[in-house]
Structures are given as C-alpha cells and as structure tokens.
Amino acid sequence: xxxxxxLTPTEARARFRAGLRVPTSGWSAGWTQANLLAVPRDLAxxxxxxxxxxxxxxxxxxxxxxxxVSSLRFAGDLRTDLPAYRIYEHGELVAEVDxxxxxxxxxxxxxxxxCSFTFEAALLEAGVPVxxxxxxxxxxxxxxxxxxxPAGSLSGPLVVSMRPMPASQVATAVRVTSRYPAVHxxxxxxxxxxxxxxxxxxxxxxxxxxxxxPGEVPVFWACGVTPQAAVMQSRxxxxxxxxxxxxxxxxxxxxxxxVP
Amino acid sequence: xxxxxxLTPTEARARFRAGLRVPTSGWSAGWTQANLLAVPRDLAxxxxxxxxxxxxxxxxxxxxxxxxVSSLRFAGDLRTDLPAYRIYEHGELVAEVDxxxxxxxxxxxxxxxxCSFTFEAALLEAGVPVxxxxxxxxxxxxxxxxxxxPAGSLSGPLVVSMRPMPASQVATAVRVTSRYPAVHxxxxxxxxxxxxxxxxxxxxxxxxxxxxxPGEVPVFWACGVTPQAAVMQSRxxxxxxxxxxxxxxxxxxxxxxxVP
Numbered sequence: 135x136x137x138x139x140x141l142t143p144t145e146a147r148a149r150f151r152a153g154l155r156v157p158t159s160g161w162s163a164g165w166t167q168a169n170l171l172a173v174p175r176d177l178a179x180x181x182x183x184x185x186x187x188x189x190x191x192x193x194x195x196x197x198x199x200x201x202x203v204s205s206l207r208f209a210g211d212l213r214t215d216l217p218a219y220r221i222y223e224h225g226e227l228v229a230e231v232d233x234x235x236x237x238x239x240x241x242x243x244x245x246x247x248x249c250s251f252t253f254e255a256a257l258l259e260a261g262v263p264v265x266x267x268x269x270x271x272x273x274x275x276x277x278x279x280x281x282x283x284p285a286g287s288l289s290g291p292l293v294v295s296m297r298p299m300p301a302s303q304v305a306t307a308v309r310v311t312s313r314y315p316a317v318h319x320x321x322x323x324x325x326x327x328x329x330x331x332x333x334x335x336x337x338x339x340x341x342x343x344x345x346x347x348p349g350e351v352p353v354f355w356a357c358g359v360t361p362q363a364a365v366m367q368s369r370x371x372x373x374x375x376x377x378x379x380x381x382x383x384x385x386x387x388x389x390x391x392x393v394p
Numbered sequence: 395x396x397x398x399x400x401l402t403p404t405e406a407r408a409r410f411r412a413g414l415r416v417p418t419s420g421w422s423a424g425w426t427q428a429n430l431l432a433v434p435r436d437l438a439x440x441x442x443x444x445x446x447x448x449x450x451x452x453x454x455x456x457x458x459x460x461x462x463v464s465s466l467r468f469a470g471d472l473r474t475d476l477p478a479y480r481i482y483e484h485g486e487l488v489a490e491v492d493x494x495x496x497x498x499x500x501x502x503x504x505x506x507x508x509c510s511f512t513f514e515a516a517l518l519e520a521g522v523p524v525x526x527x528x529x530x531x532x533x534x535x536x537x538x539x540x541x542x543x544p545a546g547s548l549s550g551p552l553v554v555s556m557r558p559m560p561a562s563q564v565a566t567a568v569r570v571t572s573r574y575p576a577v578h579x580x581x582x583x584x585x586x587x588x589x590x591x592x593x594x595x596x597x598x599x600x601x602x603x604x605x606x607x608p609g610e611v612p613v614f615w616a617c618g619v620t621p622q623a624a625v626m627q628s629r630x631x632x633x634x635x636x637x638x639x640x641x642x643x644x645x646x647x648x649x650x651x652x653v654p
Contacts, residue, residue, distance in 0.1 A: 178439060179442065182443060186454055196446070197443055315575075328641070393575065
C-alpha cells in the first residue's frame, strides 16, 4: 500500500489527474492543502472581498490571473489535478466530476483557500487524535446557523469541520492550530454543537460521520467549503469548487504559515 | 499639554476633523492605526488583489462599500477625520489637504490597511526604543529596490519604515512585532540598508530622518505607504491616500490582532 503521506505534491497530483478519487486527508505531509473556488471575472471582486471579510473560513493562499489554470503556488493544472470537483449553476450542484476542463471559461479566476487538513500532522505530533484519519473517512463538515459577513452579491452561512477529542486535549489542539491562521487557525467553537445550529453530529452536511466517544468534546474549525455554501445561497450563474475533502495539494510548505 | 496617548479614537478624530495636522505616532494607545487608500470601484479588484499578494505591506483591516465614508471599524468620516491626505491624479501628487470631501466620488472604495504605529506601545513596553517618538518626529520611510508582486494594472516598489535600535534589542523587536501580522508583523529586513537600495538613511522618501547612534542597527518593517508608491508608478486616474505618518485612528483594539 502506498504511503500517501510521503508523496510529493507533484506525485499526488499525477494520481488525481489519472483519475484517483479519494479524500486527501493524510496526503503529502508537510505540504499545504487548499480549497478551490473558481468564478468568472465579474464575480471575482465580490468573492475576494467576501474572503477578506471572513478570514477564518476563507484564508486566501493564491489567486490566478483570469483564464490561467496554474499559479505560483500550484504548479499543476487546476482543471484536472484535484481528485474531484463540484460544478454549480445558479446555485444548484449540477455535477460532481474529476475533470472540469470543458467547463473552464477563459475568464475564470481561481481562488485557493487554506484547508485544515494542513495542520492535522501537527495535531498528531502533539498527541491529539484525528478521528477521521483513524477511521479512514472524510472529515465531517456542517453548515451552521452563523451567517458570514456578506460582500456584494455573496452571502451565506459559515461551514465548519469537526474533530472530536478527549476534553484533556482540547487546549493542546487550540494551541497547536492557533499557529496556522492561513489554514483556518484556532477553532471557532468548542463543544455545544446546538449553539451552531447543529442538531445531529452523525449527520454531517458534507463528508462522513465519525465516532464521538463518551466524554469527548466536538471541536469545530472554520471550513473552506464555506464559499460553496455562499454559492448555493447566492446563486451566481457559474462556480466551480472542489468536492469537499478532495483538496488541491499545493507547492506551499506547511511551515510557511507558522506564526509564533 | 494633552496626553495624546490617552485620547479615544473618537476624541482624536474630532481634533483632526477640526484641522489639527500632526503625525499620529503615539496617539490613542491601544487602538489600531491604519493607512488609507481610496480608489474608484473599477480599480478596487486590482487593489484588493495587490493587497492579497503583498500582505506584509498591505494587511487589509477593512473595505468600505462604494461611496460609503465610514465602516464597521472606523466610525468617523474617512473624508475629514485623518490629519492630512494626499490626492493623486494619473500618479502625480496634486494636493496635500486636510479634507477630501469635495474629491470623494460616489463610487469610491476605501481600504484601511494596518500601520506599524500600532505596535510601538508594545515595543516600548518591551524596552525597545522608538527613536522618532523620542525625537518628536514622523517615522522615516524609504522606497526600496524590492518590487511588489503586481496585480492587474498595479505594480510598484515595497516601501519600508525604519527604526534604529541597539543590536542587543533586535531579537526582542522581532519577537514582539511578530505577534502583530495585521499591522505589518515582523521586520522584513534587518541591517544592510544597501540591500534594499537605500543609500542614505538620513534622506527618507517620506517622513523625517532620525538619529542612528553608533553601533545601532536599522530595522525595517513593510509600510502601508506601499499602495501610494504603486499609485505613483501605475498612474490610475484618481487615488486618495493619507499623508504618510498621518493615519486613520480606527475603532479596532490593538489586542484584536495579537497572534500567539
């Protein structure tokens, strides 16, 4: 079995380009994973401003020139090198595919947005369990009742990822992830899922459910699927995102984001 | 003599609105100071992307809706409540005034950008000298030979502010300011001004020269005058900035920016 943690970003992207369709948690340790949102140029200002106003869910790592399919920080092809994509028309999910070459317009601007998978190696190193990795599943993600700050034509709810852990390790998880603001940073909410409007931890809106053991606390991080929730609510003519959990593996070292 | 450090943002802004025209270093301790760049809506995407690509000199604190003159984070009037402004037409500085009400178009978008004056209280608290405060001058700022990453129609050089200090205190200054990435964060360059293309520390491009004592090291931080240097190079039809050193005093607590 391949040690996916040991693959370079180039090696990982080649597998996804060849058709492999799996969540990327645990892949390419030490390299930054990213959410994708690509929109036509006429929506780009609204989205960049939405990201600026909602930096916890939308930390921007890079922005392409209109029509370009790679960037300084992602040397692959953004249309083929992610494991899977979601295509939205007027806010409706119309397709989940592993290649969006035929839908990439000449004026598409792609935004790469930090992903919390990036700090999971640091959590493990600190002894904090990462349950979806243990269980070989995608991370559970939830649409919340918290509204993002709108920008122009875009508005929508905050989406969060959830990792359960023993109460004794929550402070460590906060301390470790606080050092990575460019990939969502510290948790936005600890415990009390009902306060986020989450009624059933076993029924995530995206990804897979994971086991929450007795006495464990659910810890919630802002999630880069938030832009897709804004697309669903705001209904622009066209938007392309990654399939949740199926990320862009960038050429940015994870250590580049560390703050003291 | 008024203790300007003790004034609230509202009190400080009232004095500037009434016509007081002084650098704001040392004013309203504990509150965030900000650089201003206001441009017509059709240039707003290029500038927001320029800021995203150059986060050290251009950490965005807030962006107004087109035509608005205040924001969530600046409860005053952006056209009157800074001590002084600079107006650029096609890249030329055409006026330095204390009120820009008559030049504020209905489609102006204002960007508030973090300013390093914000962390000077923390430097003093840590025992690091702030020479321009000691000498009652504006901070010295230099246009460098380092190019910013361009965005659309905007390109230009990095501008830095300089604070000299004993070699034994440089590490402390790095440690303290690293905690404030939203107001330029850690120094971008320490010592060796020639490597930045700076030939004479006594001849800053903006602000005032300060004394550099024998054995002291010049420490350089990215500066929020960088957008104005981009305006000068890129020559958009209209842009309005603050006069260097004469900042917007915002309603954002300095502590809000602290990272671990």
